[in-house]
Every structure is written in C-alpha cells, then in structure tokens.
Amino acid sequence: MLEIKEQKIDKAQFEEAAYILKALANETRLSVITLLSDEKEKSVSELMEAIDCEQSLLSYHLTDMRAKGILNCRRSGKNCFYSIRNRRVIQMLGCIVDCN
Amino acid sequence: MLEIKEQKIDKAQFEEAAYILKALANETRLSVITLLSDEKEKSVSELMEAIDCEQSLLSYHLTDMRAKGILNCRRSGKNCFYSIRNRRVIQMLGCIVDCN
DNA sequence: AAAATACATGAATATATGTTCATATATTTA
C-alpha cells in the first residue's frame, strides 16, 4: 500500500528570511537601500535630503537596520556615513523590484 | 562650475514593493508560499497539517494574502483550495531565500 | 568657551500585525 507522503514544513527555516523581510518592508528603508546600492556610503544628511524624511524618523530606521545587520555606520567628523553591510541585500532588493 | 547632482528618491515607487514585502514577511506566510510553489493548490487542512498552525490563525493569514492579491482561493465541496495568484512571488521568494 | 552642526535617543502616542477563543456559515454525510 502506497503511503501519501505528507509535506511537513519547518517554519524555523524561514525565521531569518522573515526577519530580514520585516526589516526591509518599508518605503523609507527601500529608499535607503537603493540610495546606498551604488557602493558609495552616504551621510545621514545626504539620505535625509534625498529621501525627504524627518531627521529623527530616518535615524530610527537607520539605527534599526544597523542593529539588524543590514547597514554599517562609520563616523567621520560631524557626519555618520551609512553603507550596506551585506551586498546580498541589494541582490535581493533587485529581485523584489524586478518581480513586481 | 560643476554642479553636484543630488539624487532624489521618489518613495512612492517603493509603495508596491513594500506592500508585498509586508504581506510576506512572516514565517507562516513564507511556509504557505513554499508549500504552494509546486504549482499545486492545497486545501486549508493540508496547509494546516503541514505547517502546524492553528486553524483560525492560518485562515487569517490566508484571507489576508488573498485580499492582497497574492493567493487565489477556490471552493470545492467542503474544502477551500489555495494557490498562488502570481508566480512572480515564487521567483521573489526564491531570491530571498537564496540571498540569505 | 560658546555657538553651530550632525546625529542619536527617550517618551509618548498612533497604527499595524499577530494571536486566541468563541461562534457563524457552507457543505457533506449519516
């Protein structure tokens, strides 16, 4: 007698993907990633200017993405320069935008 | 004199991407998409069994993903069969999982 | 050293998302 093979899913395998998706699922954040995706780092002021986002709010998003390992931050004088920590995120964003 | 070209971002262009990302950024939802990605539709019961998710909670996620245009639903007798509406989502999920 | 600039942080609040439980609805089966 042939058993029907049940497909069981280990939800845990999606933990990390969901975690990153949550960290990116926001217009401001997608804008930041896009601005940083040309390899060049940008200061908070530059990002603010380009995205037209309130200083405090942008800072919140940047700090959080940094805490979640998506962005890097380097201080230089009065400025903080943000950049993308792992280039895979750019690839991912590319797919997302393409598939849409 | 050379002007520095400011890069302005139109956040609105990311609205749709962010909308879909939010709709997917959850372990249960990623599990559902994965289970449905083999072209075959599955009933709520089958999904429930495979994902090990409470009926009501799964229903909530399914209904929402359906409302957001990610899933289709077809009733047949006592069952409701869900499937992926737009195959691009699978491609997207593939990228996400790969890049990670 | 005081003022200005660039950014972060905390508190308060608003809004969105996820979860549970009880109950409703549709369909089939007995």
Add this chain to the structure above:
DNA sequence: TAAATATATGAACATATATTCATGTATTTT
C-alpha cells in the same frame, strides 16, 4: 434533518512598527 467537517469571521487582546517632539551628545567652527 441532524450531526459532522471544513473554513471564515468577529471581538478582545498582545505585540510590533512607525511617527512626532523634545532633548542629549559628539564634533567642529567661531
């Protein structure tokens, strides 16, 4: 037609995410 099965929905609540505003801190400029 009553009971069983499969799924949806509403209410209440918990938690997470986003937003605003005031203020703190580090650095530079005057």
